[in-house]
Amino acid sequence: MHIVTEITDRKIPCYFISPHLDDAILSAGGLISYLANKTDVHILTVFTEASSPPFTRFCRKFMQVSGYTDAYKFFRDRRNEDQKVFRTLHAKCKHLGFVDAAWRKKSGPRKARKFLGQFLPEVLYLYPRNRNFRSGRIVKEDWKLMLEIENALKNYVPSTQDKVVFAPLAIGNHVDHVIVRDVCAKMYKQAVFWSDFPYNQGKNTSQEFIEAPTTLQSRNLKMPFVGAEIRRSGSTLYIPRPNDRGIPRRRIKNSGLDFFRWDKNLKQKKNLILGYKTQIPTLFPNKTELKIVPELYYFKPTPGVSSPR
Template sequence: MAIESRIERSLAGGRPWLFLSAHLDDAVLSCGALIEAQAQEREIIVATVFTEASPAPHTRAARSFLRQCMLEDGVQLFEARKAEDMAVLEAMGVRPVHLGAVDALFRRRVLPRLARGAGNKLLPELTHRYSTYRFDIALGRIARGDKTLIRQLQDDVAELMAATKPELLFCPVGVGSHVDHLITRKAGEGHSENLVLYSDFPYDLVSQPDAAELARLGYQPWIWEEGLSSKHTRIRQYSTQADGLFPSGDIPIKAETYFVPHPWLNS
């Protein structure tokens, strides 16, 4: 007789699930079909980690992102994004939580005391922890200055786990190597008895998870294919983001991929 995976075992019950989302759309992009299917069966909480921007001046990379979103101010953009996220998740029957960390594009360095007064006069790239997207944020190298942030987020997730008592905790596996996705994984991976990793969409259209690392950890893929045809409707409701993510207008239909411990590690 086949041994059930961690997700299959949980599907038979009705205990809460907690999803960690790096940004204000990632959980729906990567897990929206499973979330919507299960929201009628159990409490689903989506906790988004990076939900704020620092005020201007912004780096060139951040300004480019803002133009893509048809806005000029980072703080204004993230207010709009939080409103989108709450509307989408509440319509799905999901409880949204915003943890309030600053997005990597807008995350500032802690300047030496003598430089603080001149901070706004310096080139923004010199005052931000990740000065570019391509050569910093997307290379998967978490800055040393984010160590304190990671510890704080680990405490935040532990508090959420204690408060909501979820049976499963879903975290991004980190396809695409975006530092915020990798930090989000680190924030939750200490809860190994509850942990499920999910493949990051749409990054996984062009990249694949690190199969060797997952095998070393004893994780194997688990696929969800129900409800995919209507998932694009929810993605489109993140209107500040959808056109930039899918400039052709077409949102590919792709099965959601999760990674769970081999069944013999579940027992």
């Protein structure tokens, strides 16, 4: 019996832990739409708020592309469209209310920094530029945030019943995706990790490939971390695929992990993605660029459960 069949036959509740207000549908929308009328599906979105002004140049430009200047209205509309998308699926969604990395500020800035921030807002922010929050490096001030997210998830994901938890693999190295991945890897030993779309389509967007679970201790936190493997082709780093002849399947098996592709309900998924009208201008400036590909998931199999390849 493979994992999806086990979920549907036993009607096991599924929890998709989404970093942002579009990530679950972007990366797992096909599987979510398939499961939604077969079992209870819950989407818990972690980073759903902005901070107050002043905003960095990146934040202002990001909103401007979508036609906004007011961050409150921008995130309000993002939350509303997220709820609307999941209502069409009869899936339950919950917004946890943490501040998005691009809008996250340093706590307790001194008066001099506050004054300077009126003219150069970047000095107030933990990740002032695009390259900072796409580096995959979590700043020390966010360690406390990770514990807060862990506590929030405990309130919504029951510890006493059977469930399957899905989380991002963090392809693309967005720090919010890395945070959610590491928290979920710590909390849910049988978590299933999705390959992040559309970042998994770029030639230079990922350094992440599940090969073996390990423990990251450099932060003085015993946070499980998904190991990375990087292959070099000329000067380009790219994501090793399980069907790549350079990555033998036995190496994936030897890691104790398995994978499966999901190619059902992809047409429905595209329609769901188009429901995120505030995000389409930044993700897919030309809608013809929105080419849906099969979804990819990694998990640690249990006895008698296999992947549906």
